[in-house]
Amino acid sequence: MSDRSTNLPDTPPAFATPSAPVVAGEKRLPWLRIVFGVVVAVVALALPYLNDPSTNQIFCQVMYLALAAMGLNLLTGYNGQISLGHGAFFGVGAFTTAILVVDHGWMIEATFPVAALLAALVGVAVGFPALRVKGLYLALITLGLAVLFPLVVKKFVHGSGGVALLKPKRSQVSSVVDFWADDIYRYYVCLAILVVLFILAWNLVRGRMGRAMIAVRDQEVAASTVGIGVANVKVWSFALSAAYAGLAGALSVYIDRTADATNPIVYFQRSIEFLIAVVIGGAATIGGPLLGAMLLVAIRRRTEGTEAMAPALLGGALILVIYVLPDGIVGGLRRLSTWIRGRTSGGAPPPDGAPEPVAPAPAPSPT
Amino acid sequence: MDALNDSLFVTQFLNGIGLGAVYASVALALVIIYRTTGLLNFAQGEMALFSTFVTWWLTERGVAIWPALLGSMVFSFFAGAAIERLIIRPVEKSKNQLNLVIVTLGLFLAINAVCQLLFIKPGQDQVLMPLMFPGGKLNLIVIDIPWAIVGRAAVLAVECAVLYLLLQKTKIGLALRAVASNPESSRLVGINPGTMLMLGWGIAAVLGAVAGTMAASRGLGGFDTSLMQQVLVYAFAAAALGGFDSPLGAVVGGLIVGVARTLTVQYIGWLEGIDLIVPLGLIFVVLLVRPNGLFGRNIVERV
Numbered sequence: 205m206s207d208r209s210t211n212l213p214d215t216p217p218a219f220a221t222p223s224a225p226v227v228a229g230e231k232r233l234p235w236l237r238i239v240f241g242v243v244v245a246v247v248a249l250a251l252p253y254l255n256d257p258s259t260n261q262i263f264c265q266v267m268y269l270a271l272a273a274m275g276l277n278l279l280t281g282y283n284g285q286i287s288l289g290h291g292a293f294f295g296v297g298a299f300t301t302a303i304l305v306v307d308h309g310w311m312i313e314a315t316f317p318v319a320a321l322l323a324a325l326v327g328v329a330v331g332f333p334a335l336r337v338k339g340l341y342l343a344l345i346t347l348g349l350a351v352l353f354p355l356v357v358k359k360f361v362h363g364s365g366g367v368a369l370l371k372p373k374r375s376q377v378s379s380v381v382d383f384w385a386d387d388i389y390r391y392y393v394c395l396a397i398l399v400v401l402f403i404l405a406w407n408l409v410r411g412r413m414g415r416a417m418i419a420v421r422d423q424e425v426a427a428s429t430v431g432i433g434v435a436n437v438k439v440w441s442f443a444l445s446a447a448y449a450g451l452a453g454a455l456s457v458y459i460d461r462t463a464d465a466t467n468p469i470v471y472f473q474r475s476i477e478f479l480i481a482v483v484i485g486g487a488a489t490i491g492g493p494l495l496g497a498m499l500l501v502a503i504r505r506r507t508e509g510t511e512a513m514a515p516a517l518l519g520g521a522l523i524l525v526i527y528v529l530p531d532g533i534v535g536g537l538r539r540l541s542t543w544i545r546g547r548t549s550g551g552a553p554p555p556d557g558a559p560e561p562v563a564p565a566p567a568p569s570p571t
Numbered sequence: 572m573d574a575l576n577d578s579l580f581v582t583q584f585l586n587g588i589g590l591g592a593v594y595a596s597v598a599l600a601l602v603i604i605y606r607t608t609g610l611l612n613f614a615q616g617e618m619a620l621f622s623t624f625v626t627w628w629l630t631e632r633g634v635a636i637w638p639a640l641l642g643s644m645v646f647s648f649f650a651g652a653a654i655e656r657l658i659i660r661p662v663e664k665s666k667n668q669l670n671l672v673i674v675t676l677g678l679f680l681a682i683n684a685v686c687q688l689l690f691i692k693p694g695q696d697q698v699l700m701p702l703m704f705p706g707g708k709l710n711l712i713v714i715d716i717p718w719a720i721v722g723r724a725a726v727l728a729v730e731c732a733v734l735y736l737l738l739q740k741t742k743i744g745l746a747l748r749a750v751a752s753n754p755e756s757s758r759l760v761g762i763n764p765g766t767m768l769m770l771g772w773g774i775a776a777v778l779g780a781v782a783g784t785m786a787a788s789r790g791l792g793g794f795d796t797s798l799m800q801q802v803l804v805y806a807f808a809a810a811a812l813g814g815f816d817s818p819l820g821a822v823v824g825g826l827i828v829g830v831a832r833t834l835t836v837q838y839i840g841w842l843e844g845i846d847l848i849v850p851l852g853l854i855f856v857v858l859l860v861r862p863n864g865l866f867g868r869n870i871v872e873r874v
Contacts, residue, residue: 340611348851519681
């Protein structure tokens with residue numbers, strides 16, 4: 205049994221070499237990165253003007269999905285705690301916002317911090333008992349959380365018609381500035397929040413806290429011997445991660461104008477969506493959750509209207525992606541770029557077509 | 572005499588045993604896969620759902636329910652083995668637990684949708700499974716027990732007996748246990764771990780077929796593709812209660828969870844509609860107090 209209990213943290217998913225390729229790239233082609241960044245920024249800013257409101261809504265859905273996935277990524281990717289309960293945190297955020305707006309007449313933007321904070325508190329409440337359990341057991345407990353959440357809401361929230369469904373009025377989510385139409389304004393709000401929180405996450409994982417999170421993920425006992433407060437790190441990761449998911453939930457109410465708990469498995473499905481976005485995109489990478497969210501929404505759009513076919517295709521696609529890209533899209537891209545660099549620079553570091561060297565797989569092996 | 576029969580407590584206790592037999596079967600399947608593959612199979616419930624539909628499909632073609640169940644068990648055995656070989660093993664090589672979780676979740680979504688596509692006609696909500704056990708009651712000296720509950724308990728007992736004999740008294744069972752405890756060393760003594768893993772998944776799928784058919788054949792109303800979703804949560808609770816690597820624990824856990832569910836719903840009114848709190852609360856408390864479950868072994872982690 206001992207080998208089994210350790211093989212979770214031993215082999216990090218795709219935390220390959222976040223710094224190495226970056227450094228190499230900066231030395232050789234700094235301008236390429238700058239051009240790429242500028243192009244992405246321009247496209248992101250111009251996008252809402254080039255599309256109709258319903259398409260903009262889809263972009264916003266990608267963004268809140270990416271935000272929640274980023275939250276889960278902090279916990280699962282960087283800290284190694286598998287959670288199937290982020291749908292519940294998402295739901296806490298969504299219902300916080302919906303209740304404050306619908307029942308108490310708050311301005312919706314003002315509810316976002318409250319939603320994030322409440323979700324974080326729930327995260328702490330789950331994070332403490334989570335210290336006792338690891339890996340799949342944790343997945344199990346958090347799974348229960350996601351299944352339970354809509355039932356609890358159903359019991360205590362009675363929106364219009366007495367069901368657990370809250371819909372803010374259209375006027376409550378409209379633009380507050382004259383020169384932006386409603387959908388464009390909401391797009392920019394989402395974009396701003398997304399950019400700020402992704403940069404925050406990026407800084408976090410490269411800093412002291414991030415190193416501690418990774419150390420705890422890879423080898424808990426060793427991490428504690430070098431002075432990392434394992435319990436602290438884990439609970440903080442949980443809180444932060446839940447706050448991201450809660451904020452994403454609040455944004456979902458903002459974008460879709462509904463907080464709905466009438467379907468008993470809807471928040472469990474959300475949990476799975478987030479996890480899928482993380483793993484397809486690339487766990488323990490910054491770009492992964494965004495790419496994963498894009499791909500997920502794209503698959504969902506493709507299969508829409510086919511009812512039962514959609515989950516079948518999604519499930520199939522999922523298995524296929526894990527087959528082809530075990531370390532996600534970002535991991536695949538990294539392998540590709542290493543391979544290309546190996547070719548262009550005269551086949552220096554990694555010999556032809558060898559994708560292996562990217563992953564420093566056998567981490568400091570346990571004795 | 573009638574006091575016992577009229578007692579709400581006794582009735583609900585017996586109902587709990589009936590439910591618990593289903594949970595215990597699924598939990599047994601989970602435990603067998605956990606022991607051989609070290610993996611929590613989130614698709615277990617949906618695999619059982621598919622098997623259940625196979626049983627139903629056979630009964631629709633005029634086969635009596637018990638032979639139909641037997642046919643479904645045979646089918647499930649090969650299907651389970653095939654899933655292990657074709658879908659799980661290629662991913663297992665990466666040794667990445669998260670990817671395995673994702674694959675079983677993918678299976679969960681896919682199998683559920685395939686059931687909907689294959690077996691449920693458009694516009695139709697539910698299908699009806701014939702009864703497995705006669706109506707009426709078994710008259711013991713002081714108490715009448717519905718045959719449905721006696722039957723379920725008997726099925727569970729047979730499952731336990733067969734599993735015990737298979738695991739403890741046969742060469743194959745020995746090999747299975749050897750692979751579960753140490754795949755590398757078992758290879759050295761000439762066991763093919765791959766075959767054993769397929770066998771483990773096959774057995775788990777067979778248990779699922781039995782559990783699913785029992786759950787679907789309930790007399791009141793039909794069943795649809797959501798049949799096994801709540802059952803899976805309860806089965807997880809049962810397995811966690813028993814400690815995940817103990818078959819005995821799974822059975823005891825299943826019965827405890829079943830009885831706990833019916834009794835709490837009966838006596839604690841505000842749980843109406845949120846009775847899922849019961850298994851989750853149980854998982855929670857057990858994992859906090861005894862992280863390895865009631866029957867689990869302690870795991871020593873090495874750095």
